[in-house]
Amino acid sequence: MLFTPTVIKNLLKKPATRLYPFTVREPFPNYRGELYIDIDACIFCGTCARKCPSQCIEVDKEQGLWSCDPHACVYCGICRDTCPTKCLHMKDVHRKPMTERIMMVEKGEPPKPKKKAAEAAPKAEAEPKADDADKGESKKADAKKK
Amino acid sequence: MATTVIPFGPQHPVLPEPVHLTLKVEDEIVKEAIPALGYVHRGLEKLAEIRDYHQMIQVCERVCGICSMIHAVCYSQAIEELMEVEVPKRAEMLRVIWSELHRTHSHLLWLGLFADAFGFESLFMQFWKVRERIMDINEATTGSRVIVSVNVIGGVRADLSPEQIRWILGEIDIVEKEVRALQDTIMNDYTVKARTVGVGVLSKENAYLLGAAGPTLRGSGVAQDMRMLGYGGYSELDFEPVVETSGDCWARSTVRFRETLQSIDLVRQAIAKLPEGELAAKVKGNPPEGEVYMRVEQPRGECVYYIKGNGTKHLDRLRIRTPTFANIPPLLAMLPGCELADVPVIVLAIDPCISCTER
Amino acid sequence: MFGSFIKKSRAKSPWIMHFDCGSCNGCDIEVLACLTPLYDVERFGIINVGNPKHADVLLVTGTVNHRNKKVLKNIYDQMPEPKAVIAIGACGNTGGVFRDAYNVVGGIDKVIPVDVYVPGCPAKPEAIIDGVVVGLGKFAQKVEEAE
Amino acid sequence: MKGKVINVTTDTVVGEVMKMKNDGHRLVTFSTYQVDEDGLGILYHFDKNLETTHLRLTVKRDAPIPSVSGVYFAALLVENEIRDQWDVKFDGLVLDFNRTLYLDPEVTQVPLVSNVKIEPKK
Amino acid sequence: MSNLLFLLILLPAVAAAVCYFVRSSAVRTLTVLATGAILTAASLALLGQETQPLTVGSVLGIPSDFLIAVLDFALLGVIFMYGVKHKSLLIQGFTLAQAALLAWFELIMVKSAEVPAFAVDQISLIMVLVVSIIGSLICIFAIPYMKEHEEHLHLKKSRQPQFFFFMLLFLGAMNGLVLSNNILWLYFFFEVTTLCSFMLIGHDRTEIAIKNSVRALWMNSLGGLSFVIGMMLVYSKVGTLDISAILAGGPQGALMVTGVGFLCLAGFTKAAQVPFQSWLLGAMVAPTPVSALLHSSTMVKAGVYVVLRFAPAYSGTLLSDGVAVCGAFTFLACAALCIGQSNGKKILAYSTVSNLGLIICCAGLNTPLAITAAVLLILFHAISKSLLFLCVGTIEQAIGSRDIEDMRGLYAKFPRTATITIIGILTMLLPPFGVLMGKWMALEAGAANIYVIIMLAMGSALTMVYWARWGGLLMASREAGAAREKQAALISLPLMTLCLGAVVLSLASPWIYNSMLAPMFNAPPFALSFGSLNAATGSFAVVPLFLALGLGALYAVKAASGFRKVKIVAPYLSGSNAGEEGTYIGPMNGPVPFSAGNMYLGELFAEGKLTPVFNALAVALIVLMLGGAL
Amino acid sequence: MDTLILVIIGLVAGPVIGGLVAGLDRRVTAWFQSRQGPPIMQSFYDVAKLLGKEKMVVNQWQILCAWVYLIAAAVSVGLFFAQGDLLVIFFVQAVGAVFLVMGAMSAKSPFSQVGAQRELMQILAYEPVLILVFVGIYLVTGSFSISAVWELEQPLLAKMPLLYLALGYALTIKLRKSPFDFSTSHHGHQELVKGVLTEYSGPYLALVEIAHWYETVLILGLCALFWSTNVFWMAALLLGTYALEILVDNTMARMTWRWMLKRVWLLGMGMSVVNLIWLYAG
Numbered sequence A: 001m002l003f004t005p006t007v008i009k010n011l012l013k014k015p016a017t018r019l020y021p022f023t024v025r026e027p028f029p030n031y032r033g034e035l036y037i038d039i040d041a042c043i044f045c046g047t048c049a050r051k052c053p054s055q056c057i058e059v060d061k062e063q064g065l066w067s068c069d070p071h072a073c074v075y076c077g078i079c080r081d082t083c084p085t086k087c088l089h090m091k092d093v094h095r096k097p098m099t100e101r102i103m104m105v106e107k108g109e110p111p112k113p114k115k116k117a118a119e120a121a122p123k124a125e126a127e128p129k130a131d132d133a134d135k136g137e138s139k140k141a142d143a144k145k146k
Numbered sequence B: 001m002a003t004t005v006i007p008f009g010p011q012h013p014v015l016p017e018p019v020h021l022t023l024k025v026e027d028e029i030v031k032e033a034i035p036a037l038g039y040v041h042r043g044l045e046k047l048a049e050i051r052d053y054h055q056m057i058q059v060c061e062r063v064c065g066i067c068s069m070i071h072a073v074c075y076s077q078a079i080e081e082l083m084e085v086e087v088p089k090r091a092e093m094l095r096v097i098w099s100e101l102h103r104t105h106s107h108l109l110w111l112g113l114f115a116d117a118f119g120f121e122s123l124f125m126q127f128w129k130v131r132e133r134i135m136d137i138n139e140a141t142t143g144s145r146v147i148v149s150v151n152v153i154g155g156v157r158a159d160l161s162p163e164q165i166r167w168i169l170g171e172i173d174i175v176e177k178e179v180r181a182l183q184d185t186i187m188n189d190y191t192v193k194a195r196t197v198g199v200g201v202l203s204k205e206n207a208y209l210l211g212a213a214g215p216t217l218r219g220s221g222v223a224q225d226m227r228m229l230g231y232g233g234y235s236e237l238d239f240e241p242v243v244e245t246s247g248d249c250w251a252r253s254t255v256r257f258r259e260t261l262q263s264i265d266l267v268r269q270a271i272a273k274l275p276e277g278e279l280a281a282k283v284k285g286n287p288p289e290g291e292v293y294m295r296v297e298q299p300r301g302e303c304v305y306y307i308k309g310n311g312t313k314h315l316d317r318l319r320i321r322t323p324t325f326a327n328i329p330p331l332l333a334m335l336p337g338c339e340l341a342d343v344p345v346i347v348l349a350i351d352p353c354i355s356c357t358e359r
Numbered sequence C: 001m002f003g004s005f006i007k008k009s010r011a012k013s014p015w016i017m018h019f020d021c022g023s024c025n026g027c028d029i030e031v032l033a034c035l036t037p038l039y040d041v042e043r044f045g046i047i048n049v050g051n052p053k054h055a056d057v058l059l060v061t062g063t064v065n066h067r068n069k070k071v072l073k074n075i076y077d078q079m080p081e082p083k084a085v086i087a088i089g090a091c092g093n094t095g096g097v098f099r100d101a102y103n104v105v106g107g108i109d110k111v112i113p114v115d116v117y118v119p120g121c122p123a124k125p126e127a128i129i130d131g132v133v134v135g136l137g138k139f140a141q142k143v144e145e146a147e
Numbered sequence D: 001m002k003g004k005v006i007n008v009t010t011d012t013v014v015g016e017v018m019k020m021k022n023d024g025h026r027l028v029t030f031s032t033y034q035v036d037e038d039g040l041g042i043l044y045h046f047d048k049n050l051e052t053t054h055l056r057l058t059v060k061r062d063a064p065i066p067s068v069s070g071v072y073f074a075a076l077l078v079e080n081e082i083r084d085q086w087d088v089k090f091d092g093l094v095l096d097f098n099r100t101l102y103l104d105p106e107v108t109q110v111p112l113v114s115n116v117k118i119e120p121k122k
Numbered sequence E: 001m002s003n004l005l006f007l008l009i010l011l012p013a014v015a016a017a018v019c020y021f022v023r024s025s026a027v028r029t030l031t032v033l034a035t036g037a038i039l040t041a042a043s044l045a046l047l048g049q050e051t052q053p054l055t056v057g058s059v060l061g062i063p064s065d066f067l068i069a070v071l072d073f074a075l076l077g078v079i080f081m082y083g084v085k086h087k088s089l090l091i092q093g094f095t096l097a098q099a100a101l102l103a104w105f106e107l108i109m110v111k112s113a114e115v116p117a118f119a120v121d122q123i124s125l126i127m128v129l130v131v132s133i134i135g136s137l138i139c140i141f142a143i144p145y146m147k148e149h150e151e152h153l154h155l156k157k158s159r160q161p162q163f164f165f166f167m168l169l170f171l172g173a174m175n176g177l178v179l180s181n182n183i184l185w186l187y188f189f190f191e192v193t194t195l196c197s198f199m200l201i202g203h204d205r206t207e208i209a210i211k212n213s214v215r216a217l218w219m220n221s222l223g224g225l226s227f228v229i230g231m232m233l234v235y236s237k238v239g240t241l242d243i244s245a246i247l248a249g250g251p252q253g254a255l256m257v258t259g260v261g262f263l264c265l266a267g268f269t270k271a272a273q274v275p276f277q278s279w280l281l282g283a284m285v286a287p288t289p290v291s292a293l294l295h296s297s298t299m300v301k302a303g304v305y306v307v308l309r310f311a312p313a314y315s316g317t318l319l320s321d322g323v324a325v326c327g328a329f330t331f332l333a334c335a336a337l338c339i340g341q342s343n344g345k346k347i348l349a350y351s352t353v354s355n356l357g358l359i360i361c362c363a364g365l366n367t368p369l370a371i372t373a374a375v376l377l378i379l380f381h382a383i384s385k386s387l388l389f390l391c392v393g394t395i396e397q398a399i400g401s402r403d404i405e406d407m408r409g410l411y412a413k414f415p416r417t418a419t420i421t422i423i424g425i426l427t428m429l430l431p432p433f434g435v436l437m438g439k440w441m442a443l444e445a446g447a448a449n450i451y452v453i454i455m456l457a458m459g460s461a462l463t464m465v466y467w468a469r470w471g472g473l474l475m476a477s478r479e480a481g482a483a484r485e486k487q488a489a490l491i492s493l494p495l496m497t498l499c500l501g502a503v504v505l506s507l508a509s510p511w512i513y514n515s516m517l518a519p520m521f522n523a524p525p526f527a528l529s530f531g532s533l534n535a536a537t538g539s540f541a542v543v544p545l546f547l548a549l550g551l552g553a554l555y556a557v558k559a560a561s562g563f564r565k566v567k568i569v570a571p572y573l574s575g576s577n578a579g580e581e582g583t584y585i586g587p588m589n590g591p592v593p594f595s596a597g598n599m600y601l602g603e604l605f606a607e608g609k610l611t612p613v614f615n616a617l618a619v620a621l622i623v624l625m626l627g628g629a630l
Numbered sequence F: 001m002d003t004l005i006l007v008i009i010g011l012v013a014g015p016v017i018g019g020l021v022a023g024l025d026r027r028v029t030a031w032f033q034s035r036q037g038p039p040i041m042q043s044f045y046d047v048a049k050l051l052g053k054e055k056m057v058v059n060q061w062q063i064l065c066a067w068v069y070l071i072a073a074a075v076s077v078g079l080f081f082a083q084g085d086l087l088v089i090f091f092v093q094a095v096g097a098v099f100l101v102m103g104a105m106s107a108k109s110p111f112s113q114v115g116a117q118r119e120l121m122q123i124l125a126y127e128p129v130l131i132l133v134f135v136g137i138y139l140v141t142g143s144f145s146i147s148a149v150w151e152l153e154q155p156l157l158a159k160m161p162l163l164y165l166a167l168g169y170a171l172t173i174k175l176r177k178s179p180f181d182f183s184t185s186h187h188g189h190q191e192l193v194k195g196v197l198t199e200y201s202g203p204y205l206a207l208v209e210i211a212h213w214y215e216t217v218l219i220l221g222l223c224a225l226f227w228s229t230n231v232f233w234m235a236a237l238l239l240g241t242y243a244l245e246i247l248v249d250n251t252m253a254r255m256t257w258r259w260m261l262k263r264v265w266l267l268g269m270g271m272s273v274v275n276l277i278w279l280y281a282g
């Protein structure tokens, strides 16, 4: 019964319960939540894909496609930290649950084959634009909606 | 004839992790306990062959999500020793701070689960309530509550600002006060003592010979704490291993309770001695050929990493021996003869983490 | 009238069962944290029962491996209808960082149908609460469809 | 690698381990690594007052390895683990899980050795 | 009436002789069946008779009292012979002492006028019904049972003639015992049951059977000795052999009450009260019908009958309290010993002794309420307990074990037997059935005595435990389409009759009380209304309870019988179920079968440790009891 | 006729009161633990939901036993309201307890088997105490009937304080509260999973739950008898007693049945006997 003072104190004080989801407290600014990409800034270098410990990012430089499996992502932020153009960001809230598996697919403008770039990634071919744009957009919309 | 065979696990409410014990009991006295493992085995040591040595940090953190930080520290230190990287002093001290915060949250978590094991639900709630402050510190300073991902080879990825430090000091003061308020209950309450004193006794010799680790070993009177090796920033801090001598579940819980307070104190010391400087050293190239054997103290005890490099970015062999792995033989020795109702108490008293046992 | 009370009660009394299917504990302890004072899911009538026969919602954390997949299937089969499954964390969704390891089968949906995926590594308690809320919506929908 | 390393053979390993025990060492664990195609290296790690000692044993995987679980009961788990992961046999293992400690029949490869199939169960 | 009495007493003896001398199994079967039918009819007929004392003049020209005296000595002689044969000094000593005292008593002390040999009253009527009907059913059950029993033993020469000889003789002796009005006649029949029980316990002639039968014999000889002493003491004061006269006089001074005390002690030995329980336990080696006969309806009931019969002779004395405390102690002690048992027959044995203790306790409490409780307990205990003995016998022959752990899940294979056993168990421990009603009355009667009530309260809880777990473990799943259980007609008949009897008579208990028990008392303890027994101290709503619980149970049975529409799932085994029900995948990936055992509280209720303690306490209590009489 | 009306009131009010008490109990427990807790109506939601679940059993005995448990509990409450005989009420209640145990034993599950055994140990512990409490009431009122209690001038509590304390043991055991919640516990974190209730599921679990409500009402009714002279004090006594129950539940570890047997038999019986001696003497 030595626990009695503690329970009495608890009884007299307001419950410690945070009333989530009715009241949502201010998130911590550093929190590594939902990963998203500013696709326009991406240069499709593939660093994120190579560094990702979960190997859940795929970058198709030729088509200008960047995709990530948010279900396999471990929210470590390595990709964000190593992206040379800082185009990957993480929200300070978690990604919302989903009733279906989704794939984040973003379609951007593949970089023009420059000479410098060509050294690193040989023979990047010019690509007819926006063939799959619609599909990519709709999936993106789907992903964001949830 | 009146033997009851109880399949204790793999899915069992007092074992949040899947592990199995076949218990043979008579009049609820355990006569025999045979374990079955493998429900959590993933084979992650083998992942070192397909992930590079940087990525393996994130994998090693997930050997166990409770002391993730300390796994990452152990792995990083091993690679740093292999590659002869000099870690900046500030990074070492920051590692200590987060490690000790992890130990605090792990012990508070354990104390709660332990209370739950003997059916003291309110005490469980109270410990976990206190623990949330530590989780908030983790989240605010590293970006994640449990698996904090702040280690990199050569140092750390996050820093503490002066405001954060002030806030942390305030928070851990509150935590310490609230934890101390529970001391009487966990150590002296009649019903708690009735369920823990003299239960699952492990003598000093047995603990040593059976290879027990961590609080299980220290609860039996062996003063062994890997932090005394002085790795990382620990060489500059002032502390003694926490030891109890009765070797029963009460001793183990008391060791952990006192270590919680010790960890809070270590956080304070580390913050006081936090030097200015770089966060991470530059690391170039791949781990060379060679072997390294690294030991650190996790909340559950001594954790051992053995790494064999081969000059590529993939490791030749990564071998992890976690404390629970070491504590299972003592557990098997403690169970026969106890009451069925004491099984959860004794099992919890080694603070089992099956995830890291099986990897 | 009683029928509609039952229907209403379904959403107000989701008893959960947590099965750790080879998780690293990161997600597990967050599930447990949901029960504790700061999150207190009992507000929604949620009780963590340890027994599939009493459960409405199965929360699964961790990767499926060859040994625990049988257990997972077994537990799922022992739950009475209507029931829902929530896969928690990267591991439960897909196998997470471990999905390439030799003893890993993959996500929960390789073995049993999953109603809600809660991403994260680990998923925060808030995310788990969100997941249960979404799961209840799905639950009601499934019951409607069955009728 | 820090600590003293002593090389042992299958003939001397049990005796050496016994000697360590008599000297008051605590068995920490074993580590294993691949030596060549069918060679296996085992390191027995010991600890005494935070000082580490390693015994190094190199064996072929097809010959049985003497078990030290009779000397240190604690070796039981790690020997079973090695048995699972490398498909080797231990002579005199106290409780032999017979390669079921971690593995199910579905896993057909010997985990830590590339391209070796597990023999089907009798 | 006299014809009926002779039928009840002599017919079994004659039938016994037929069984013994005509060694044909068909004749035997017929004889037993016919005797059973006639006894049943005769006992029922007795119900409708005017009751008055009956004098037996002479048989074949010999004065009957003289005949009985001769037979007495002949019996003692036979018992002494067996004492010599089995080298038991105790038996020899007790019989010699008995013979000497008896000779002195009959030759020197008794200067009797003619005393009516028989008398019928409410208690003896109920006893006759119990003995004749239940006893007959048990004998009928024994026909197929013994056939199979001998097949198991591979006997060359059937020993069933002796067996049925003693079984039937026993019935006659019991009827004689309960109808006797002359104390010397009572003593004679008392001794006949001793001899019969000895023969029946040792029937199988195994070493252990002989050892146990000898133990039974010496203990009962001690009882006989005590009876003789009691008889002499009582006679020395009241000067008559007429029991009704003795009772009418009530307690008359210390010497006489001490004499009654010795009679009670004799009853204790026969009713196997602690410390004499060991003979009854040992008797369990006998074939099950013997156990059923001896321990439910006859032998042991003779013991409690004696104590109950003489209750008016010690009412209001310290002896009465002593008897109550001794009985309550036996109730508690044997219930405690029973907790530790897994042998089905031993459970029944201890529970029998325990219940007899309760009845004796009621006799000692000696209020109308308590006497009512005692009589009802005798009746309902006999029905339920004989049913259970027969069930265990049936089960033993089916599964080859009498250990209740082996009976786990019996329903899966033997649904009929299991269901009957479960019902039998329920009638032993739950309302609205008769045994519980008796217990209820006993508790209400005992509430006035603190020692008694504490022991009864604890004993009652222990009783609940050992019955409930036995009942529970019989239940199990039964696979659809499993083979039907076959039961021989002569097994079924007694089982079903007893089972039905236990239920129907419980329902009828208010009327049984009203017609048979209430007339016994000047101030009947209960008034009857709406099928409830009402008293100032409390009421038992028999019929309303039967309606509420019975209809409820029927509804439950109906709900349960619709189980095929419900999803059947395997039990929860921590998620590791293997294919077969109850089997799980355990260590090394192999299947581990289900196994469960009851808790027997070994450290608290160890038979070996407790028995000496209880025996010592009981001896002390008996000494106190007899001392209290002085 | 009056009796019949009372019985019907009892049968209807039983589960309502029992459910509300259970809901309040959970709420207050939550406050003790610094949580917000579920709505007061939660128990009703739970049971309604269970009733709407798929029917699933291991075998037909469970259906039978669950129903009989409920019926016996209801009948015992009915008898209580009919001012019946305390011992009979108790024995009828025991019918339910026995069937619950037997139903649990019918399944090939070690958890429900061991739970059933522990339930029996609980019966073993509280039954003598309860009988002695009734004997105490008998000694004070001269009858085992409840109706006699209402005729008292002075509350029972004044004459049987120790017996009331002993009754507290029985109450705690019956309510399945710490330290005696080992045959099954409210939170499923127990070595026996849900113990005796492990194999009951869906609608059958709901029946068991409703029966448990009846039992709660019965045992609270029993407590109420101890201050039969004044409605206000009766309410205060009940509130105080139940609050103390919740406090005990929240400040104690779960103990083992061995501990319980020794404790209740020595202390509970001891207190009862002392009180009884006093009553016999007085």
Ligand code: SF4
Pocket (backbone or CB within 6 Å): A037, A038, A039, A040, A041, A042, A043, A044, A045, A083, A084, A085, A086, A087, A088, A108
């Ligand atoms: S890779 Fe960099 S440049 Fe390209 S879209 Fe992403 S952020 Fe922008």
Ligand code: SF4
Pocket (backbone or CB within 6 Å): A043, A044, A045, A046, A047, A084, A120, A121
């Ligand atoms: S420049 Fe090359 S290495 Fe750098 S980000 Fe682009 S593709 Fe990657």
Ligand code: SF4
Pocket (backbone or CB within 6 Å): A035, A051, A052, A053, A054, A055, A056, A057, A068, A072, A073, A074, A075, A076, A077, A078, A079, A080
């Ligand atoms: S956050 Fe980590 S796991 Fe997720 S995509 Fe980026 S690198 Fe991969």
Ligand code: SF4
Pocket (backbone or CB within 6 Å): A053, A054, A055, A056, A070, A071, A072, A073, A074, A075, A076, B058, C089, C090, C091, C095, C096, C097, C098, C120, C121
């Ligand atoms: S959290 Fe998910 S995506 Fe990220 S590493 Fe883990 S498993 Fe992969």
Ligand code: SF4
Pocket (backbone or CB within 6 Å): A037, A041, A042, A043, A044, A045, A046, A047, A048, A049, A059, A066, A079, A082, A083, A084, A085, A086, A087, A088
């Ligand atoms: S690292 Fe950044 S820039 Fe490169 S592919 Fe990834 S997101 Fe695009």
Ligand code: SF4
Pocket (backbone or CB within 6 Å): B063, B064, B065, B066, B067, B068, B298, B299, B300, B303, B322, B323, B324, B352, B353, B354, B355, B356, B357, C025
């Ligand atoms: S088992 Fe121990 S070392 Fe492993 S993750 Fe868990 S707490 Fe950490």
Ligand code: SF4
Pocket (backbone or CB within 6 Å): B015, B016, B017, B066, B109, B113, B351, B352, B353, B354, C020, C025, C028, C029
């Ligand atoms: S280690 Fe502790 S917290 Fe983690 S799963 Fe196991 S019991 Fe739960």
Ligand code: SF4
Pocket (backbone or CB within 6 Å): A074, B062, B065, B147, C022, C023, C024, C025, C026, C027, C028, C061, C062, C063, C088, C089, C090, C091, C092, C096, C097, C120, C121, C122, C123
């Ligand atoms: S998702 Fe992440 S935290 Fe959760 S179990 Fe998997 S590795 Fe651990």
